[in-house]
Amino acid sequence: MFKRGVLLLLTLAGCLGLLLAAGCSQEPETIKIGFNVELTGDIPKVGESAKFTAEMIREEINAQGGLEVGGKKYPLEFIYLDNESKPESAVNATLKLVEQDGVMAMIGPNSSKCAVPAGGVCNERQTPMISPWSTNVDTTKGRPWVFRAAFLDSFQAPVAANFAAKQFNAKTTAVLFDISNDFSKAMADTFKQVWEAKMGPGTVLAFESHGAKEQDFSAQLTKIIAAKPDFFFLPDLYNHVALVVKQARHLGYAGPFMGPDSWASAELMALCGKDCVGQFFSTHYAAAGAQGATKDFIDRYKAKYGYVPDDVAALNWDATHIMLQAIQNVGKIDPDLSAQRKAVRDALANIKQFDGITGKMRFDAEGDPIKCAVVVRIAEDGQFIFTESVCPE
């Protein structure tokens, strides 16, 4: 009995060894890329945009036999994991992609509250990551393995402040933000700083917050409306925007709103309707009136999925293409995964300029792109109309 047990164990160990050896020596047949996306939770439309875009890219490249790296074609294998738009789930999804699925690199998460912790994991486990949509400074700061495709809040806040000052002839403002969301809080803080530096201290008349699951904002809004600001800055996610704008109107606020890129979801108008018409927000690209490669992308996306892609889709397109470009630049697929990851990271850091559909971008030493922002106006028919483009000096 005892002997048989030992024999069995030995056989098992032998099998395992063989498997491991086979796993190590064999060259991978596909290029595995992980997608850490918000398919459920607060912002499901963001996850949907990201996944749809990635599927478009995968189908297109695999139809040609795969991505050509060093003269050989490798089919793409994309693995999508839902991070429920929660920080802890984003970390779990990252660990699974990096450790279990053995992906070469990761795209996502999109929202800052997930991208900041997930970026920490990727940096620690030495896996290259690009966040398409995260604008929070901390996502890439001091993390050589983490990159992004979106501009930063520190750039976006002055864009919004300058535009609002000019457009509404505003001297004062009020801010309402989601305290439980990294993006919303950081954006509100940065905006407050920028505005007070520009207009003088005390010109942010009200600075109010709410929680992630709250649906009634009447107390905060009453406070804000009583302060009589010239305009209302709302760095909140699109699902909250729809509620806040409606409730503010019902409480008698008649002035303009201004928002950051978190407004720019294809779902905003479905939820907000006519209440959001005529408002402005800063974002990464404007679908209406786009030309060239951007128009081409919009047309194909629309034909395939039936609606105009939002900025998340466009940024995911760019982020994925930057990653594929880096893999191609490496020039070979190393059977050793960690060596390959290192090579991809170096290739990413070496991309100094990229011509994306959200515009031309240069990358700085931190892995952040230097690119232009646009301000759009929400038109009667729900389209986001290009109003102004602001580029960094």
Place this chain on the structure above:
Amino acid sequence: MEYFFQNVLNALQWGSFYALIALGYTLVYGVLSLINFAHGDIFMVGAYVAYFAATMFLGEVGLGPGVTLALIVPLTMLATACVGVALERIAYRPLRRKGAHRLYVVITALMCGLILENGNLALLGASRKSFPELVPTTVYAFAGLSVTNLKLAVIATAVAAFAVLHFIVTKTKIGLAMRGIAWDSFAIPLMGVPPDRIIVFTFILGSGMAGLAGVMFAMAYPVLEPYMGALIGWKAFIAAVIGGIGDIRGAFLGGFLLAFLEIGVAAVFPSTMRDLIAFSVLLVFMWQRPTGVFGVARNQKI
């Protein structure tokens, strides 16, 4: 002064939702001593049923918004009553038959809530639904205050629902039977009262109230998501406890009390501290009066 009265109006609207949901909690607790934690999710089901019924009536059937509203209110209440009764049949009654401890029934209720939430997520997806505007919102402005017709309707509905429930429980025969079961569930069958039938009736009433709250909520805050019932359900439960769970007046009062506290705190202090201060105050209140405003301490019968 305007600022104060505006916030009173805000609190009245928000409190109406707490009160409507707390009424359902308190009814079931009063009769069964069961905390029906699935109640917040029955409220969510109500909002979704109202959404689907409203879009169907408006779109495919082509009815006017007014008729649609008149139809979806009873329809939603009926649907949520069915959900409540189904939960009672599937989850709670078998446990009661087996004489399971109350703790297990509460855990079962929690599970039922999770099943409703995640069932919705799996069936309908995570994407938000936008509730159509049935009644054109008119903003009335007087003396510096803003109030919408919707806000007034919500408050009136809550008061009416309370009045109806209070009448049923205190003035009718079936209400007498409900109070009887609450008093002594072992002796009451001996008087010829069928306990199961009364319990089903209680679930119909309580879940119907949740359905009504769901319709009103969807109209006032027209962004629906699968987890919308969770937090408001928890808070309404707290409201019911503050009022003295098991007492209808308590649920109604507790709902408004909680809303006044929350809105009051946000109006005076920075809104970041809203829940922290509001619930600390409630905690202090519970120290002084653990049975709530109207509750009576009940000693274990030997």
